[in-house]
Amino acid sequence: MTRRAVIRGTGRYLPERIVENAWFEDKIDTSDEWIxxxxxxxxxxxxxxxxxxxxxxxxxxxxxxxxxxxxxxxxDAIIVATSTPDLTFPSVATMVQSGLGMTRGFAFDVQAVCAGFVFALANADGMIRSGQAERILVIGAETFSKLMDWEDRGTCVLFGDGAGAVVLEAAEGERGVLATDLNSDGSYRDILYVDGGVATTGTSGKLRMQGNVLFRHAVEKLAETAHRAIDKAGLTTADVDWLVPHQANARIIAATAQRMHLPMEKVVLTVADHGNTSAASIPLALSVADEAGSFREGDIVLTEAIGGGLSWGAVVLRW
Structure with a gap:
């Protein structure tokens, strides 16, 4: 039997403050309809x-x-995917470890921007497969509202804050993570970045994005990484029961699903209510769908994401 990382539980947290699109209308040149x-x-x-x-x-x-x-x-371990840590160091993961009252195991952060949760999940899967850990908490958490330029209407309306988490446990059998595919290309770093940092400006900076260029890369690269992960799992797109994509933009999600010949009925969508929560978006969506009872044991679930770097990847798992 094969040792795999199985999701035993999902969870989420969203801040109490809900900001409707109309909130932006008297601050920048935009409208609810436009957004x-x-x-x-x-x-x-x-x-x-x-x-x-x-x-x-x-x-x-x-x-x-x-x-x-x-x-x-x-x-045994906590991995937090985030681009918005509380402090330069220590890691958010060690703060979570302390907050949960844990005094054993190890904890660290992963930074791959919007693809962070996929990268963290792949790392956790490798540790469980190798026997380094039996149970791992994988968390995506972001406060992207702290990085916004409130005069840039192309970016400030897109992002939100929140956190999602999954509990992974080692198990023998067919359930769990089946395959992963990770990619990055630093030559595209100027498409999506934050114009500050410890070693440059000494400030956190503000988010900058070339939206139209990123859109084209996202659709192409997300479909490609998803297909590679499915192939590695020995499956086809016809086997996929659910697509849980990074919740950046409904148009990107629809275009990616179309390229993969997946009907929107098989796609988990939370972008309308959460906005783009970067590394938190996939675990938030997993938690929403899980709590709603959408996933059945044995379902093939595909997740994919792209973020600054550029960094992108996909994970295929059997629920």
Whole structure:
């Protein structure tokens, strides 16, 4: 039998503050209609003053543990995917470890922007397959509202804050992560980046994006990485029961699904209510669909994401 990383529980946390599209109308040249038509976003959540990425990650993690019926002190490792850590160091993951009352195991962050959760999930899968860990918490958490240029109408309407988490456990059998595919190409770094950093400006900077260029790369690269992951799993797109994509833009999601010949009825969509929550978007969507009872045991679930770097990848798993 093959040792695999199986999802035992999902969880999420969204800040209490909900920001509708209309909130932007008296601040920049935009409208609810414009935002909906171009992105599919209707609202997003913004973290409260003093509410940091670690705070949201802890709540999402505890929610996932509760739903899995697993105690925090039985977790061997925590991996947090984030581009918006509380501090330059230590990692958000160690803050989550402390917040959950854990004094054992290890914890670290992964930074691959919007593809971060896919990269973190692939890392966790490798550790479980190798026997380095039995149970791992994988979390995506972001406070992207802190990186926004509120005068840039092309970016500030897109992003939201939140956190999602999954509990992975080693198990023998057919369920669990079947295949992963990870990619990056640093020559495209100017398409999506933040114009600040410790070693350059000494500030966190603001998000900059070439939206039209990124759109074209996203559709092409997401379809390609998804197909590669499916091939590695020995499956075809006809075997996919659910696509859980990075929730960046409804048009990108629809175009990617079309390239893969997947009907939208098989796609989990949360972008309308969450906006783009970067590394948090896939685990948030997984949690929403899981709680709604959408996934059945044995379903083939495909996740894919692309983010700054550019970095992109996909994971295929059997629920």
């Amino acid at each position: 909906r038509a171009r992105t599919g976003i209707e609202r997003r959540h913004f973290a409260a003053e003093g509410e940091a990425t670690s705070h949201m990650a802890i709540k999402a993690a505890q929610n996932a543990l509760d739903r899995a019926g697993i105690a925090a002190d039985t977790i």
